[in-house]
Structures are given as structure tokens and as C-alpha cells.
Amino acid sequence: MAATNQDEQQTTTQALRHQEVGHKSLLQSDELYQYILETSVYPREPESMKELREITANHPWNIMTTSADEGQFLNMLLKLINAKNTMEIGVYTGYSLLATALALPDDGKILAMDINKENYELGLPVIQKAGVAHKIEFREGPAMPVLDQMVEDKKFHGSYDFIFVDADKDNYINYHKRLIDLVKIGGVIGYDNTLWNGSVVAPADAPMRKYVRYYRDFVIELNKALAADPRIEICQLPVGDGITLCRRVS
Ligand code: SAM
Ligand code: CA
Numbered sequence: 001m002a003a004t005n006q007d008e009q010q011t012t013t014q015a016l017r018h019q020e021v022g023h024k025s026l027l028q029s030d031e032l033y034q035y036i037l038e039t040s041v042y043p044r045e046p047e048s049m050k051e052l053r054e055i056t057a058n059h060p061w062n063i064m065t066t067s068a069d070e071g072q073f074l075n076m077l078l079k080l081i082n083a084k085n086t087m088e089i090g091v092y093t094g095y096s097l098l099a100t101a102l103a104l105p106d107d108g109k110i111l112a113m114d115i116n117k118e119n120y121e122l123g124l125p126v127i128q129k130a131g132v133a134h135k136i137e138f139r140e141g142p143a144m145p146v147l148d149q150m151v152e153d154k155k156f157h158g159s160y161d162f163i164f165v166d167a168d169k170d171n172y173i174n175y176h177k178r179l180i181d182l183v184k185i186g187g188v189i190g191y192d193n194t195l196w197n198g199s200v201v202a203p204a205d206a207p208m209r210k211y212v213r214y215y216r217d218f219v220i221e222l223n224k225a226l227a228a229d230p231r232i233e234i235c236q237l238p239v240g241d242g243i244t245l246c247r248r249v250s
Helices: 002-019 030-044 047-057 068-080 095-103 117-129 143-152 169-182 196-201 210-227
Strands: 085-089 109-114 136-140 160-165 183-192 232-237 243-248
Touching (some): 047 068, 047 095, 047 117, 068 095, 068 160, 068 183, 085 095, 085 169, 095 109, 095 117, 095 160, 109 117, 109 143, 117 136, 160 169, 169 183, 169 210
Parallel strands (some): 085 109, 109 136, 160 183
Antiparallel strands (some): 183 243, 232 243
């Protein structure tokens, strides 16, 4: 009887934890998320991605990494759209970058930007071992000046098949103003974390971690702006922390 009570209590605690604003999974329960990982994701995860995920798990900022199910989704999406020329803003240790690099053809390209090179270098040996490092051009520094330069030069206009944005959430709208020129018509921009730990629907006075509260209004504004932008078709998916795919139509 005691065991049953304990089990019930554990289930209730888990359910409450799951409902907490700032909890990572947006699914109905932790068990369901675990089911997806164990049934469909981990058994098919390339060895190199597993290795990079394990290295990243030991890093103090590991909360920033792309989840394994989202990595699998990105890899599939890139193959479906036959992406060749891509960009990533926000690399960290490179899990989404590796998912991308593995999906591209051998002559595929990724312009990868991050203000922090140290974290990229943590994952780089794994990317090299996987034989896909030659597809990556890493630029250390803020992405905005690079985008500004590219927008100035017409040769970059409409040249990207896919762009993954996973960096400073308070700049997403500013990135969008530039990226819309750089992605080709029919190409896709993916904005990550657009459900922002579920906080987009939390009451303003709900308890939230400081960084969740800080970026929340920017994410809410971005979601409204993307929904109102006639130059794109959109699809917001509850994968990872929410990803909004924007297909440029004009
Ligand atoms: N996509 C990564 C992955 O799969 O692990 C996670 C990226 S992490 C959520 C966000 C990254 O954006 C951090 O590594 C941070 O250094 C970078 N970042 C923050 N501001 C930036 C900026 N202005 N330009 C470029 N990168 C930036
Ligand atoms: Ca992310």
C-alpha cells in the first residue's frame, strides 16, 4: 500500500514538474517524450550525434543544446527539401550543425555563426571524425554585421535553401528582416524556441526563470510578426521548444 502511495506521489510530482513553466518538453507527459526518444530517435541516431550529445551533456550550459528529436527532425527536413546551401545562427557545441552537415550532399555548405568559438571547438573533433567538417564555414562573432554585409551584396540574395536561427531571441525580428532577402523563394527559415518553454501562454505574473521572462515578450512579438508576414507561409511545430518553419513565397 505504501509503495502505491509513493508511486502515486511520484506520478503527481512528475505531472506537476511537467506543467511547470520552463519545463522543456511540451508534450502531454515526460513518459510520452521518453517513448519518442527511446522508440524512434535514439535507435536511429548516428554514432557521431550520440557522441556529441554525450559530450554536450557534461557542459554547464547544456540546456542550450538542440534535443535529439529535433536533431532528427532537422536532418529529415533538410533531406526532404534537398538543401545544399544553408546557414546556422547559434551553434553552441554543434548538435544541430552536425544534424545539418550529415544531411547535406558532399558539396553542401553551411555558414555557421556564433559569438563563442570555444563551445564550437568542443564539438569540432566529432564533426571532423564524422567526415563533414569540410561543409562548414564557421564565423566567430555576432551574426548581424555578417548578415548586413550579405544583404548589401546582391549575389547573396535568394541564395539559401535553409537557414536555422537559434541564437539571441531578442534579435529574431531583426534577423528576419535580413534573412528574408537571403533565403531563396521556396526556401525555408526555421526559427527555434518559438514556444519558449511554454511561457508564451503563461500569465505575466507566473513564476518563471529570469532568462525565460526576459525573452518571452520578444518571442511573442516574433510569433505575431511571422503570422502576419505575407512573404512567407508558416508552420509552428511543437518539436523541442517549438520551431516555426517559414517558407518564402515572395
Ligand atoms: N543550435 C545550437 C545547438 O544545436 O546546440 C544551440 C544554440 S544556443 C541555444 C545559442 C547560441 O547562440 C549560443 O552558443 C550563443 O553563443 C549564440 N549567440 C548568442 N548571441 C549571438 C549573436 N548575436 N550572434 C551569433 N551567435 C550568438
Ligand atoms: Ca534552440
